[in-house]
Amino acid sequence: MTKKAGFFNLSINKILSNDQSILDQARIRLLYYGLGLVFIAIAALLSNLYYQDQPILTIMAGALLIASVMFFKLLTYKPRWKFISHGLLVLATIVNLGDVYLIFQTVNIITVQMVILVIIFSFYMLGQAYGLFYSIINLGIVLVFLTLQYNSPYVIQLKPEQVDQSTVIIAIFANFLLLMYIHGHFSNAFYKNIKQLKKTSDDQGDLNIKLENAIEKAEKSSQAKSEFLATMSHEVRTPLNAVIGMSNLLLMSNPRNDQKENLEILKFSASNLLAIVNDVLDFNKIESGRVVFENTSFNLVELMQNVCGAQKIKAKEKALTFSLDIDSALNEKILFGDPTRITQIIFNLVSNAIKFTKQGNIWVKATCLEDRHNTLTVNFSVKDTGIGIAPDNLDTIFEPFAQESITSTRQYGGTGLGLAIIKRLLELQGLKMDVHSKIGQGSEFSFTMEFPVSTEIHALETEAEPAIKAKNNLSNLRVLIAEDNMVNVMLMKKLFSKWNMTPTIAENGESAIQMVQYGNFDIILMDLQMPVLNGFDAAMEIRKMPDTKKANIPIIALTASALFDIRERVFNSGMNDYVSKPFKPEDLLQKIQNLVMLA
């Protein structure tokens, strides 16, 4: 910051500040000490001229002395170096003009020195444009004079002044001193600047190295966090699977009514916990930028009906009216997009609507806004007559782990991750969620998405009848289960015994391959994370078997850890389908039946 220099200030420190560049500081210093030198030189000339009885030159020197004092005062009061430099250059130009055409009426060494001084001083102080300007004017003065003199002797009424040699010596000496000073000062500032630049670039280099290290560290720690979460999720999900699976088994074995109620609570709590683990994992995945959106064909009407099917029952349990309104323009259209993520978004919005509504209605709408040749623009909206959200909280509810109030957590549960996940999923696709809400009246969440449309005509598939037909003789089915976790093995065995089947167990991928080689199976259920050889590699090995019958055995993957990106890996490794643990027993049965029927 510039320190406040008072009118009587004479110190250079008060007019220099760190806000000024090194070059500007050097310019101010040059003026400060340069004006000092000029003052001494003119004072010497003045006394010399005075003793020689040269009244005109003495007055001129006196005027210059006063001017130099005034410029010095201005500089030490306000360091307006540009203005002062212009002033000094104009003064020097006038002195030159007077010297050449009036006082000496010749171009002598002092004039040459003055021109050089002007050139150096103007370029250094004011840059190229003004440097050229003042240089040309001063050179012009000399050149015009020399040309005039060359053609015919230059004659003017005034007689030239005759000065003593001592005056010439003082002037020449002072001018040389000034030239040396300007040069010395300039080169000093130049080297200082270069040194500073080098230091800055060295500092920058150090900073870059530090930054790179910090980024590497952050990446490593984020990777470690992701890995930790993935491992934890597997570890947490495995026992949870067992709890949910066992609850399912017990529920299937005709429990008493009071037992049934307890079992339902047990299953509900475990499923809730699982949903939380899934949310945390999913959020972690989105945050670390590992989300890849699918681009598969799907029917939006079916998707909406599937998502809302189970939700309708929940709404009914709370005596809420549930209406699903799908634009007829979407009927029989095959769209391309990521059905899993759309399901996730709609499911979350509808769950929230039901969760935060005590009475009234839930409306779910999919409206076709535009139907161009091969693109559909669809607006999704989920509206409720629930508790509503305060205007101040409309942004915060999209923050991770944010709930509208602490009472929300106590009253309604949840992690506060659902909307954060939705928001990020939409943002990653360049989309935005709109919210309109009024406390006590309800909320509406909506967003608009574009889908490429398939040109194939879609015939709505009829419900999977084959599975129902096939219920007949499953007891003869030879099932191989590759699973390393003993609790899961026990669970599977019990589940299959309900369906009158006795599965064979392989404790890892490698022994599964051996068993397929030496035994005969109709279907394989393959856990993905196993010691020795994992499920993906084992499936790939089986698909490579020379016996085509064995190489084509239907394989269903049993996944526990990953959430949404597993699908592609499962199909890429040659498996036919997958179920996520904990699965609903009937879903697994359905998938087994479908594949066995096709085989």
Ligand code: ADP
């Ligand atoms: P969670 O539902 O797990 O708390 P969300 O991220 O889905 O987390 O929602 C964050 C918060 O937004 C909720 O806790 C709730 O306060 C508010 N909210 C979300 N949807 C609604 C809704 N339909 N009506 C009222 N409040 C809502």
